[in-house]
Amino acid sequence: MDSTHVTALSSLLQGIRNDSSMLQRFIYSHDLSTPPKFIMKFIKNIPDIVVQPESVEDVLKILEVAKQNRIPITPRGAATSAYGGAIPLKAGIVIDFSRMNRFEVDEDAKLLKAEAGAVWWDIQKELVKRGLSLRVYPTSAPSSTVGGWIAAGGYGIGSLKYGGIADNVASLTIADFLGVKMVDEGLNRFVGLCGSTGLILNARIKLRDFSEDKPYAEHMSIGDAVKAIKSIKDDDHPAHSALFINSSFLSMKNQVKGTDLPEKDTLLLCNGKESNSLGEELWEDRFYPMRIKRLGPSLVTFEALIPLDNVPGFYREAKKIAGSRHGFEIWFSKDWASVLLFMPSDERTMAYSLHWLKVLKLLRLARKLGGKEYSYGLWLSHRSRYREDFPELYEYKREIDPHNLLNPGKFFPEGVVPRLMNLAELMAAR
Amino acid sequence: MKGNVKVEQEALICAQCHYCRVCPVYSIVGWESVSPRGRTFLLKSKALGEFQFNERGVEEFYKCTTCGACEVVCQTSIPLIDLWEESRAELVRSRLAPLPVHERLKQAVEKYWNPYGERVEERDSWMPESIEFTEEGELLYFAGCTASYRMKELAVATVNVLSKTTEFVYAGQSEVCCGSPFLRTGQKDIARKLFLKNYQEWERRGVKRIVTTCAGCYRTIARDYPKLAAEEGLNFNFEVIHTVHFVNELIEKGELSLKPLDLKATYHDPCHLGRHMGVYDEPRELIKRLGVELVEMERSRENAFCCGAGGGVKSQFKELAMEIGITRIQEAQRMADVLISCCPFCKLHLAQASRESSAGVKVLDLVELLERAVE
Structure with a gap:
């Protein structure tokens, strides 16, 4: 879009906070991921304008302008995912939801009603004052938003007892080109779809009574960790979170923090037994998995959901693919384990692209062992077709967004990126 | 920034996690162009x-x-204060900075030795005639520009306390x-010139220990001067302390006694004393010794919200x-009618x-309360 059109777009959006300066557009063109440079040549990731709605009316006006002028929209929370969900594919409008951040609590019903831009940890701090707590929250809770996590989907802290974010959303208020609707059934049409089927305005989320966290850590192998998890899966067990951290990750943490953590495979359980000092130290650090990026300076991350029984097998094979310099964090949920692998790298070198190929190889391994993608975003949209409900979702998308303006390229494959990623995956398989 | 390994490396290390959204400027402005992660993204790019x-x-x-x-809160432990200052120095070296007002401050200090553009002859006009100080000696009181020209009552309060307990040197118009x-604004050349002038003055007067009431001066002399001295091939053998250290020391030695004050107050951690220098407990100890009922704001100690004035922003x-300052004042207002600071x-x-x-909200410096309480 040339500058005349950008100015025209800015005037169409008059009354809504917006900025079409190159500086702001450049800054709002990325998320946590740093893909190899050649991939970015196929993406128009610099938006034409960034807007910050403050009300539902603002969002509806943006949707109307987008529809009338066939301009793509990219919703954005805190952009703390690394799947490209908040990266524009075809420029257009980036909607930064950070100013829609109000929330209220129904203490009797133990339900939170939060706008899309509310930050998880801000909410939790308020809930604790009222004797309540989130049932699940992401490991990026200090900055990530309600709308952002729901749009990305996935699991987090608390998922051992309460499942993923999808299991904890009671209802969503969605805005699309037809208007605003409240949805409390068929949430699979929205959770994890990056706003490609409608913009999340607010969510009602299930809460629990607050209880002090009592983290307990014990050294054990991944096999024993899985056995331990399977033995505590009944709903009455007080444990809400379980995290396996492997020895090499602890070693890297020691390197960057100057700490003296025992460099042994460790299972951290929250609210199972009484707390111990190692447990408390690791629990305190739960929001800081990327500390080791200092060893990069870049970090390539892999994440997938693996069925519990296959976690030890996956872990064994994945370590071989990852090579010597890696760290695993495995968050357990009810039936799945969210396996995170961190590989320090340097985006200025050729080795960086090879690390990305390793990620694709690991994804194939995950699939082979009954696993699935943690999230899709832009980078893994080519894999959404493996989902059983893909035909239904695709049909819905066509119905409500015939011109593919709602976050194009996210979840639903579009353009060159999915083809490139498919090709790269085939290369990686060799 | 090409060629500056530290800036490039640290900018690359940024995880873009946005935990730095606690930034006071970002919390007011709301656009990521002023957020720490926005700035590291620009530096990396x-x-x-x-x-x-x-x-x-x-x-x-420069909106920082x-x-x-x-x-x-930085997830990857980036020394961000140093990063901002080094990046600004690089912008100055590239002639893209300083900003106009910061340039004028430099012109003022070149002419008058203070950034307020006040006359040198006025620098010591606050000193009460009744106070005796020496020209040479081991302990020096460094008043700083703000107390000398804008907050004279703080300089007066400090010397009133000092003079009751010890001999001290004051350099006056020197x-x-x-x-x-x-x-803070990247103009290192003039800072070096100022350092040398102060350094030579202190050496000439036989100073061993420097006490300052200003958190900004304290940070600069204690943390920046040793680096500047090293760059100049000079030894920096001065002990630098803030008034709170000095007074706590006197009380512990039994050389100063205080009468209790009947007051409820909250405390604002100055960034230069707290986060920059790690001094959190000493002011609180002193406040409690004064018999003040201290009520903490929600954001205190290392999480304290900035007053909004530093880094050339004011x-x-x-x-x-002003918007940042009002945010902080409103936070204080929820806790007490009196806000104490140390800067x-x-x-x-x-x-x-x-x-x-x-x-x-009545805003007081701790040294003013101290002056009232000294028996």
């Missing part, structure tokens, strides 16, 4: 040849009080700006600084913010 700073970019880059709130505003972006610049700005917002 510049280093990789994907971005060039223009006038707007430089201006946004260098308070260090970002550094506390004292010059410590250079803090220039180090001089260049007055409205922004003349914080006092100056927060008192203005209290008046501007009609908050009715």
Whole structure:
């Protein structure tokens, strides 16, 4: 879009906070991921304008302008995912939801009603004052938003007892080109779809009574960790979170923090037994998995959901693919384990692209062992077709967004990126 | 920034996690161009040849009080305060900065040895005639520019306390700006010149220990001067302490006794004393020794919200600084009618913010309370 059109777009959006300066557009063109440079040549990731709605009316006006002028929209929370969900594919409008951040609590019903831009940890701090707590929250809770996590989907802290974010959303208020609707059934049409089927305005989320966290850590192998998890899966067990951290990750943490953590495979359980000092130290650090990026300076991350029984097998094979310099964090949920692998790298070198190929190889391994993608975003949209409900979702998308303006390229494959990623995956398989 | 390994490396290390959204400027402005992660993204992009700073970019880059709130929460432990200062110095070297007002501060200090553009002859006009000080000796009181010209009552209060317990040196009109505003805004050359002038003066007078009431001067002399000295091939053998250290020491030795004050107050951690120098407990100890009922604000100690004045923001972006100051004053207002701080610049700005917002919060420096309590 040339500058005349950008100015025209800015005037169409008059009354809504917006900025079409190159500086702001450049800054709002990325998320946590740093893909190899050649991939970015196929993406128009610099938006034409960034807007910050403050009300539902603002969002509806943006949707109307987008529809009338066939301009793509990219919703954005805190952009703390690394799947490209908040990266524009075809420029257009980036909607930064950070100013829609109000929330209220129904203490009797133990339900939170939060706008899309509310930050998880801000909410939790308020809930604790009222004797309540989130049932699940992401490991990026200090900055990530309600709308952002729901749009990305996935699991987090608390998922051992309460499942993923999808299991904890009671209802969503969605805005699309037809208007605003409240949805409390068929949430699979929205959770994890990056706003490609409608913009999340607010969510009602299930809460629990607050209880002090009592983290307990014990050294054990991944096999024993899985056995331990399977033995505590009944709903009455007080444990809400379980995290396996492997020895090499602890070693890297020691390197960057100057700490003296025992460099042994460790299972951290929250609210199972009484707390111990190692447990408390690791629990305190739960929001800081990327500390080791200092060893990069870049970090390539892999994440997938693996069925519990296959976690030890996956872990064994994945370590071989990852090579010597890696760290695993495995968050357990009810039936799945969210396996995170961190590989320090340097985006200025050729080795960086090879690390990305390793990620694709690991994804194939995950699939082979009954696993699935943690999230899709832009980078893994080519894999959404493996989902059983893909035909239904695709049909819905066509119905409500015939011109593919709602976050194009996210979840639903579009353009060159999915083809490139498919090709790269085939290369990686060799 | 090409060629500067540290800036490039640290910018690349940034995880873009946005935990630094605690930034006071970002919390007011709301656009990521002023957020710490926005700035590291620009630095990284510049280093990789994907971005060039223009006038707007430089201006946004300077909307930072260098308070260090970002550094506390940084996931990858980036020394962000140093990163901002080094990046600004690089912008100055590239002739893209300083900003106009910061340039004028430099012109003022070149002419008058203080950034306020006040006459040198006025620098010691606050000193009460009744106070005796020496020309030479081991302990020096460094008043700083804000207390000398704008918050004279703090300088008076400090010497009133000092003179009751010890002999001290005061350099009077030979004292010059410590250079803090220039180090924070990337103008290292003039800061070096100021350092040398103060250094030579202290050496000449046989000074061994320097006490200052200003948190900004304290940070600069204790943390920046040793580096500047090393760069100049000089030994820096001065012990630098803040008034709170000195007074606590006197009380512990039994050389100073205080009568209790009947007061309820909250405490604002100055960024230069707290996050920059790690001094959190000593002011609180002193406040309690004064018999003051201390009630903490929700954001305190290393998480304290900046007053909004530092890093050249008050001089260049007055409205922004005031909005931040009012936010802090309103936070204090929820806790007490009196706000205590340990920095003349914080006092100056927060008192203005209290008046501007009609908050009715009385802002006092700890040394003023101390003056009242000394028996």
